[in-house]
Amino acid sequence: MNVNVKEWLSRLIAFDTTSRLSNLQLIEAIAGYLSELGITHQLIYNSERSKANLYARIGPVTAGGVMLSGHTDVVPAQGQVWQMPPFQLTEQQGRYYGRGTADMKGFIACVLAALPDFLTALHVPLHLAFSYDEEVGCLGVRSLIDAIHDQPCKPALCIVGEPTGMRPVFGHKGKAAMRCHVRGHACHSAYAPEGVNAVEYAARLISHMCTLAETLKQHQDSRFSPPFSTLHTGVICGGNALNIVPAECSFDFELRHLPDSSPQATLDAITGFARQQLIPQMKQTEETCDIRFTRLSEYPGLCTDVESVAARQIMAWSGVSDAGTVPYGTEGGLFHEAGIPTLVCGPGNMDQGHKPDEYVAIDQLDQCSAMLQNLCRWMQSSD
Ligand SMILES: [Zn+2]
Structure with missing residues (x-):
């Protein structure tokens, strides 16, 4: 046939x-x-x-x-x-x-x-x-x-x-796609310092990732375009109303890394910043606050x-x-x-x-x- x-x-x-x-x-x-x-x-x-x-x-x-x-x-x-x-x-x-x-x-x-x-x-x-x-x-x-x-x-x-x-x-390049979920603590926005603002903590983490993305440019391979690994946040979701300190925020980000560089080192830097800098501060106000990461997909x-x-x-x-x-x-x-x-x-x-x-x-x-x-x-x- x-x-x-x-x-x-x-x-x-x-x-x-x-x-x-x-x-x-x-x-x-x-x-x-x-x-x-x-x-x-x-x-x-x-x-x-x-x-x-x-x-x-x-x-x-x-x-x-x-x-x-x-x-x-x-x-x-x-x-x-x-x-x-x-x-x-x-x-x-x-x-x-x-x-x-x-x-x-x-x-x-x-x-x-x-x-x-x-x-x-x-x-x-x-x-x-x-x-x-x-x-x-x-x-x-x-x-x-x-x-x-x-x-x-x-x-x-x-x-x-x-x-x-x-x-x-x-x-x-290879790719690691991740989801981050920030759990804060809600309260009336008039008493904002008594809550833990999940959107703001997510923003601090994303801002840290922007700094990390800059450092990724130091290792270059001109055969690839762009010639360095990139880190980007594509989706963010959090908060219900302006007068409520948001308890939840989640965002998705991806690392597209040069084939010879380990994605784990960058992911460790992100989770390490959350664990060492952000989570302890959040827990000072409310013990149940946390930041969690889930791997959505990856390929080498x-x-x-x-x-x-x-x-x-x-x-x-x-x-x-x-x-x-x-x-x-x-x-x-x-x-x-x-x-x-x-x-x-x-x-x-x-x-x-x-x-x-x-x-x-x-x-x-x-x-x-x-x-x-x-x-x-x-x-x-x-x-
Ligand atoms: Zn295809």
Whole structure:
């Protein structure tokens, strides 16, 4: 059975796999196709069995080979003003429009359409890794990586097909997303000194984090943009009325760190300031006051040696002889951490991802298909 890229992309777009929803219909469609092609595969479900990763291997049962990886979830189209229908493929002026065309069902469509070519005489195995819940903190792929660890043969390298304009990418920053909850003590604002103002303590902590963010600029790596780790507060919520000293305030912040720097040192500096400076002062007024931190999500940075065999091979298949970095994160850091050298290279541009009227240029998909053909030829000739 041969299904072309457009047909696959059209099918994949039609499944609304926004991260809060199930991806099972999409995964089952891919699994059915793999079964028809005689490709063994495994579904790795979440605990509610509402979502699944798919792992497949084609070719000899030997160590090494190449893994192609992508996430099946997309960001919401809800709340955005689209001119095109988000869950139906629209072709216009050399582009395919629809949610996930760039990020990153375009890559998955190219891989699925190319699979029949990989069914003959591979000397090394091809691995497929399709995950869920990437867009909400690279959550799903962790159980997929565990499953790959249990395999008798692990891939020697991985291509994550996030949109890079088909330029190989060796690195990106890591991220730690955190929530801070400040519990103060309420009272009438006329007696403000008798309360503990949770909003004001949150403000002092955020102000301290702004100072920390400045110090992060001292360590720079010009390959990344911006060339230093960043720390930012994105959401804050607290207080009920102006004439009440607020008892509660919470805020979310994130640290996007250079791959070679530890996020823990910065997080320790933040929690240490709260523990040593702020909480003792709060407790002088009211013992129940506290500041707590919860980790919302995290993933490691990626920094693959561009001189490595894996990087050189991926650059050769893509036809682009240099590799760069991207400002956004991918599952690549987790694969790399698991000992699988990884580069990111996929069709489309992240400028078009996450936006209304998301699209991928058809010539980007053609370039991706050409890379997969080069990979296929190498896998048939390599020994
Ligand atoms: Zn993505």
